[in-house]
Amino acid sequence: MTLEQILSEYQAKTPASKEAFIRATENIAGGVSANIKYFDPYPIFMKEGKGAWLTDLDNNKYVDYVLSYGPLILGHGREEIVDTMNEHLKEHSTMLYGTPHVLEAEFAETIKKYYPSIESLRYTNSGTEATLFSIRLAYAYTGKYKIAKFEGHYHGGYNQVLVSVNPNVSEAGDIHHPTPLPESAGLEPDQLENTIVLPFNDLEACREILTAHKDEVAAVIMEPVIAGYIPATKEFMQGIRSLTSELGILMIIDEVKTGFRITMGGAQSYYDVKPDLTAMGKVIGAGLPVGIVGGKKEIMMKTAPLMGSDVFDMSNSGKSSAKDVLFHSGTYNGHPLILSMGLKTLEILNNELPAAIERTTRLKNAIQEFYASHGIHVVMPGIGTMFNIAITDLDEIKNYRDMQTCDFTLRKKMDYALLLEGVYNKPGNRYNLSTAHTDDVIDFTMECYKKAFKKM
Numbered sequence: 426m427t428l429e430q431i432l433s434e435y436q437a438k439t440p441a442s443k444e445a446f447i448r449a450t451e452n453i454a455g456g457v458s459a460n461i462k463y464f465d466p467y468p469i470f471m472k473e474g475k476g477a478w479l480t481d482l483d484n485n486k487y488v489d490y491v492l493s494y495g496p497l498i499l500g501h502g503r504e505e506i507v508d509t510m511n512e513h514l515k516e517h518s519t520m521l522y523g524t525p526h527v528l529e530a531e532f533a534e535t536i537k538k539y540y541p542s543i544e545s546l547r548y549t550n551s552g553t554e555a556t557l558f559s560i561r562l563a564y565a566y567t568g569k570y571k572i573a574k575f576e577g578h579y580h581g582g583y584n585q586v587l588v589s590v591n592p593n594v595s596e597a598g599d600i601h602h603p604t605p606l607p608e609s610a611g612l613e614p615d616q617l618e619n620t621i622v623l624p625f626n627d628l629e630a631c632r633e634i635l636t637a638h639k640d641e642v643a644a645v646i647m648e649p650v651i652a653g654y655i656p657a658t659k660e661f662m663q664g665i666r667s668l669t670s671e672l673g674i675l676m677i678i679d680e681v682k683t684g685f686r687i688t689m690g691g692a693q694s695y696y697d698v699k700p701d702l703t704a705m706g707k708v709i710g711a712g713l714p715v716g717i718v719g720g721k722k723e724i725m726m727k728t729a730p731l732m733g734s735d736v737f738d739m740s741n742s743g744k745s746s747a748k749d750v751l752f753h754s755g756t757y758n759g760h761p762l763i764l765s766m767g768l769k770t771l772e773i774l775n776n777e778l779p780a781a782i783e784r785t786t787r788l789k790n791a792i793q794e795f796y797a798s799h800g801i802h803v804v805m806p807g808i809g810t811m812f813n814i815a816i817t818d819l820d821e822i823k824n825y826r827d828m829q830t831c832d833f834t835l836r837k838k839m840d841y842a843l844l845l846e847g848v849y850n851k852p853g854n855r856y857n858l859s860t861a862h863t864d865d866v867i868d869f870t871m872e873c874y875k876k877a878f879k880k881m
């Protein structure tokens with residue numbers, strides 16, 4: 426079948442999603458609530474999730490490998506998590522106190538147990554807010570106002586980090602000295618100038634660039650595993666740690682994807698590296714919005730009101746040292762319901778993550794063998810419970826540019842064919858697994874691979 430024929434079968438199978446998308450476009454910009462949720466010709470609208478499965482508006486069932494882009498590590502609607510939510514509401518009767526509450530410290534103690542680099546933390550409402558706040562902390566602590574980020578790394582949807590996330594390689598310059606390129610309309614005119622772009626897994630080039638900019642750069646922010654599937658080498662991670670310490674630059678590890686997904690202690694435990702600051706999100710919220718920034722107490726204390734002021738305290742105006750304290754706030758920060766569900770998630774995951782990682786490896790190997798049996802060489806980058814399928818002539822994927830050598834046309838066609846069989850992924854996206862992706866689910870997936878490939 427051609428891609429056009431596959432897409433026409435897609436439309437025949439999902440008429441209710443098509444109708445829902447037309448309605449959405451009349452009311453919502455572009456028909457989606459986040460740009461990443463769109464794919465051609467229209468995205469599938471889901472109405473129910475249970476375990477590893479999603480059901481769409483037309484009652485088609487799919488194994489879900491998106492898992493809402495990562496958070497649902499226990500799968501959809503895990504009973505203990507739903508019970509925790511109901512019990513929490515029964516016991517406390519309100520959604521929100523607007524005051525401190527004890528779960529904030531209890532949750533923080535759990536996080537600190539798994540992430541010893543975190544001495545103190547603050548809650549946010551998303552991974553985007555967490556990385557944004559980590560950068561503000563770095564500015565406030567160092568008094569420097571540029572950041573260094575890596576080519577191909579994503580840290581959320583705001584201007585400072587929407588630089589060189591998915592650049593066109595032909596415009597991106599020298600592989601060792603990438604040119605900062607905008608990824609969005611609306612960047613301030615000085616954004617590119619204030620963002621230094623680094624090459625991943627290339628320590629020597631990073632040393633050269635960071636040494637030249639050490640007096641301007643507040644922090645290096647990085648995904649330890651690009652896009653959740655291209656891992657740093659251990660030497661590189663440890664090298665960046667030593668280099669940043671040597672140059673007086675903070676190291677921020679963005680564990681929004683990797684936290685509690687590659688090991689319970691995230692990438693920093695896997696690589697044995699202690700960053701100055703860590704940003705987290707996704708898994709820790711059990712599917713509800715949450716984020717954390719934590720790290721060295723000395724840096725985190727920059728935001729402590731004990732040391733300064735509250736910008737809304739009229740009685741304090743004029744006397745306060747507001748300009749010396751990093752103001753951080755949020756109506757929903759440290760949401761009690763979310764923290765109680767997150768805490769339960771981590772308790773369950775502590776027992777179940779190793780088996781989920783084993784099954785992820787089983788699926789990875791099965792897909793690689795499947796392609797090999799059809800004479801197609803693929804590389805399967807990824808660690809823990811995430812991976813991707815790179816149809817490439819290379820033997821290893823080490824950075825963003827290596828990934829650009831892939832045959833995305835074949836990969837996407839296969840992903841659309843898999844959608845018709847009941848395997849849900851946004852075409853071309855990485856695979857995320859959960860504890861609910863049992864051996865049966867993996868066997869089903871591989872049966873779908875056989876059927877989908879026959880169609881192609």
Ligand SMILES: Cc1ncc(COP(=O)(O)O)c(C=O)c1O
Pocket residue numbers: 494551552553554556579580581582648679680681682706707
């Ligand atoms: C590494 C990384 N950082 C930050 C973010 C932003 O998190 P959120 O979507 O919760 O705002 C994401 C989201 O995918 C991410 O993968």
